Amino acid sequence: MTVISILGFILIIIGLWGMLTQKNIIKMIIGFSIIDTGLHLVIVSIGFIKGRTAPIISKAVEGLDTGKNFIDPVPSALVLTAIVIGLAITALMLVYAVKLFRFKRSLQIEDFEELKW
Amino acid sequence: MAKRFITLLLIALLAYMFLPFIVEVDETSQLNRVAEKYVTAGPLELGAANLVTAVIVTYRGLDTLGEIVVLFIAAVGIGFLLRKPSKKKIAAPKRSSSEILRTGSDFLIPLLILFGVYIFTHGHLTPGGGFQGGVVLTSAALLFMLSNTEARFNKQLTEVIESVSGIFYLIIGILGLILAGGFLDSRFLQLGEMGRLFSAGAIPIIYSIIGIKVGMELIGILEKLRKEEI
Numbered sequence: 526m527t528v529i530s531i532l533g534f535i536l537i538i539i540g541l542w543g544m545l546t547q548k549n550i551i552k553m554i555i556g557f558s559i560i561d562t563g564l565h566l567v568i569v570s571i572g573f574i575k576g577r578t579a580p581i582i583s584k585a586v587e588g589l590d591t592g593k594n595f596i597d598p599v600p601s602a603l604v605l606t607a608i609v610i611g612l613a614i615t616a617l618m619l620v621y622a623v624k625l626f627r628f629k630r631s632l633q634i635e636d637f638e639e640l641k642w
Numbered sequence: 643m644a645k646r647f648i649t650l651l652l653i654a655l656l657a658y659m660f661l662p663f664i665v666e667v668d669e670t671s672q673l674n675r676v677a678e679k680y681v682t683a684g685p686l687e688l689g690a691a692n693l694v695t696a697v698i699v700t701y702r703g704l705d706t707l708g709e710i711v712v713l714f715i716a717a718v719g720i721g722f723l724l725r726k727p728s729k730k731k732i733a734a735p736k737r738s739s740s741e742i743l744r745t746g747s748d749f750l751i752p753l754l755i756l757f758g759v760y761i762f763t764h765g766h767l768t769p770g771g772g773f774q775g776g777v778v779l780t781s782a783a784l785l786f787m788l789s790n791t792e793a794r795f796n797k798q799l800t801e802v803i804e805s806v807s808g809i810f811y812l813i814i815g816i817l818g819l820i821l822a823g824g825f826l827d828s829r830f831l832q833l834g835e836m837g838r839l840f841s842a843g844a845i846p847i848i849y850s851i852i853g854i855k856v857g858m859e860l861i862g863i864l865e866k867l868r869k870e871e872i
Binding site for chain 1 (some may be wrong): 649652653656657660661663664669671673676677680681684685691692693694696697698702705706709710712713716717719720724754768769771773798836856863867
């Protein structure tokens with residue numbers, strides 16, 4: 526696969542490591558965002574075809590066969606959707622962090638012991 | 643120690659899961675059939691120069707409607723979680739913004755609004771579109787919030803504009819159902835000449851509505867988060 530997808534997988538692994546090892550809730554949310562970014566890179570790299578260009582008709586591709594010169598537009602469209610959803614989810618998680626901080630005046634995960642066993 | 647081991651194990655398993663993707667999957671050299679159809683028939687059927695926009699707004703219009711609903715639900719959830727003000731109020735010390743920020747934002751805010759509107763009205767021609775334009779509008783609002791710490795956005799107004807644009811989006815979708823091929827079909831208006839601002843049927847209208855809706859939604863979220871005193 527391309528270098529971009531390998532980079533995306535590395536980002537996903539780094540993000541998961543951050544979510545599992547960090548104790549601060551904000552840092553966990555940052556880990557989630559890193560996973561999100563890595564996933565976007567992987568999806569975009571799936572649609573990429575070597576030697577082709579972005580699916581936008583301009584002077585540069587005028588008269589050429591669009592089916593042989595454009596990359597796949599569907600993964601790009603999916604990533605656009607995923608970025609917006611990721612933004613919404615991140616905002617919602619940050620608001621949960623605000624709520625948790627109000628409840629315990631702390632953002633360290635060790636201070637939330639109610640569901641610990 | 644056990645915790646660290648489990649973490650390492652999980653990460654190693656995840657990396658192992660990705661291995662076939664990297665080793666076995668070959669690079670694609672051809673478009674699949676769906677993409678082939680979108681790329682070859684898209685410019686002729688819809689008249690949009692940016693084919694990603696054609697996929698988002700018309701071919702997968704229902705997905706975009708769902709995406710907007712998800713964004714709306716997230717905004718509603720944020721409003722629901724922050725509905726009660728905090729009991730213990732520890733307000734951060736207020737101080738007015740600096741001279742540099744105020745002067746800079748006076749210069750930048752009109753340009754940012756213009757740029758946002760440009761991005762979402764030209765979504766069918768150039769890279770960009772409703773979501774990106776809406777976010778640029780939100781960045782103008784954020785700069786305004788940072789430079790004028792006392793001023794408040796009218797929450798009712800942003801909510802009304804957002805709801806009205808949502809209703810218009812659905813009305814345009816139903817118009818496509820009645821006048822053209824199906825729900826959210828953008829071909830009920832003239833396709834026009836490719837490359838012009840007023841071309842590609844209803845795509846610029848739909849994307850402008852999406853841009854306004856997303857912008858107002860995110861400004862609403864910012865406003866809700868700002869007045870919080872933690």
